[in-house]
Amino acid sequence: MTSIINVVDLSAKRVSELKCIQEVEIVEQIVVGELETGKGSNQTCNLKRAGATRWSSRYYSIKNLKKLFNSTSYVLKNMIDHGLTGKIRGQALRAFRAIKSFEFVFCLLLLEKTMGITSALCKSLQEQSQEIVNAMNLFSSTKGRLEKLRKDGWFDFFASVVSFCASHAIVAPDFNAPYLEGTGRPSQQQNCVTIEHYYRVEIFYAVIDFQLMELNTRFNEKTRELLVLSSSLDPRFDFQSFDIDNICSLVEKYYPHDVSDLDDLRTELEHFEYQFSKLEEFQNLCTLSELCQEFVRTRTPFVLIES
Template structure:
């Protein structure tokens, strides 16, 4: 139950209760299945020897934990090791630090063991260093055997002078600090997605559109039904090919806070379900809904049918198709660092090619998408009007085509390249 994060205690553990909580109910189940267990279970035990009190449960868990840590130390056998660490909040909103050890087992296999959870008063580098030192001393882990530090990119961890990695380097010059490539890529892509105003607004609206659909099970069911009808019609007209595993129905996917790939699949699924999603919103508006729900549906419908949204949807879908391949490759356990840097270089090359030579083809795909979904595309040779369109606000006399190409496409790709060059550079490769 500790491994599965299940609650031990029940709300009501009295005899009259229909649910005594996980511990007592599990013990009672074993009592009914095993006569030997039944002899010593709760009903037959003396009142002061039932061993179900919270304090006793924690003591038992503590005994298990000590035996596990002792076994890990035996596997380590005083050899060189790496430390992986992160801090987080527990259910009681208290800071805690997790410690993971990575080492080569004496049989030649790499072992990665979850070793300890330590409560900390704050997440300052000095506090974390002091807590780790105490753990090392208690279990006879020598700092001079430390060969690798792996933390996130927070300043208290990676600070060059006073960060946790710098404090360990002062004691052991071989304890190199490595920031996970996949996490660096995650930060780079998230940063580039929030720095540009146009893209930031796009992701905000994307989240709002998905939330409006997912808020009601009726909408999700209707979206699925419409999608199934469309698939049947497209197969009948020859637009889709049939085959094993082909043309599977899907749902709109919410983006995850810590998984960049989830944003790509959010965009990919919305592109696939664009007509179906628009139809659901139209039904919500036409069905006479009032108040907040009607307003949300109307706002989402207007957004999804706007050219700005469609342009960003296709742009981010094209860019993130490139970066998603890199993201998946960097998360493979067998990935080597040299090959990883080559993949980074390849991704940069594809983005640069898209910036230099991809505009004409991309614009054609946008126009085609708008035509097939009955969305009005602007005259790209017309002047772009800033602000409210008043003549006094038109500081840059540029065309609509120039605006979308230079101030949207180029800016987004340049942000991506800048972040990739900063966080995944040659210095990392040399280390």
């Protein structure tokens, strides 16, 4: 995908050609009733390069390439026919063969599907003002949707890929035929599987399983519990998240050696719960770090400071 975008995006002339083709396509689709008109509708867009760190930038790069699939293919075909040098024509030919292959389209639509599911969680985790509980709820729904896609989503997704290929003049393979590895020589064939099995197991399931593994690794059960319990100390919105039971559970599970008596801790928490709305020093705090600094500065007798 990066190579295809680079071939088109490196030239201002090609970018301009891409925009002109989009405008023609939009007009044609409006005429036949495929697009509705309205303020702000049917705007042209450009191909987007994927960022090195922002996961969401890769998602929007995929979405734009899918939206500009026909326009990009036309620009590449024009470069093959009228490129000024052999190098340009060769780059365009390789990019055109790639974008017109069934496997490329399959992977493009699969990543759009899976990254569309994870996009909301990615955005939430990148926000400076982090709502931990909301992020953990998003984690649960993201994981659940990926698991549902793996279990029940294959046939609908596969049908969407076949439909996309049919509408863009891409030849789909015989899915019941054996899948040939490498150059197709008998000596290179290790597993006798069909093409349909290859795309379903080796790509579809593998991509989803990788996403689920990453989520489980980064947010295991203990980590999620720690984050949710810690959110009870969030001082924002006048300590709206303050929860004495959760704080005591946090201390009991993760700081058992730092607090000798949980009953004393609960008593101090109850005092603080009564006082913080009346103490100006604890108003308008935004982070747990600021809260701890205020405890130390005011010498508030709060046992958790010790840990």
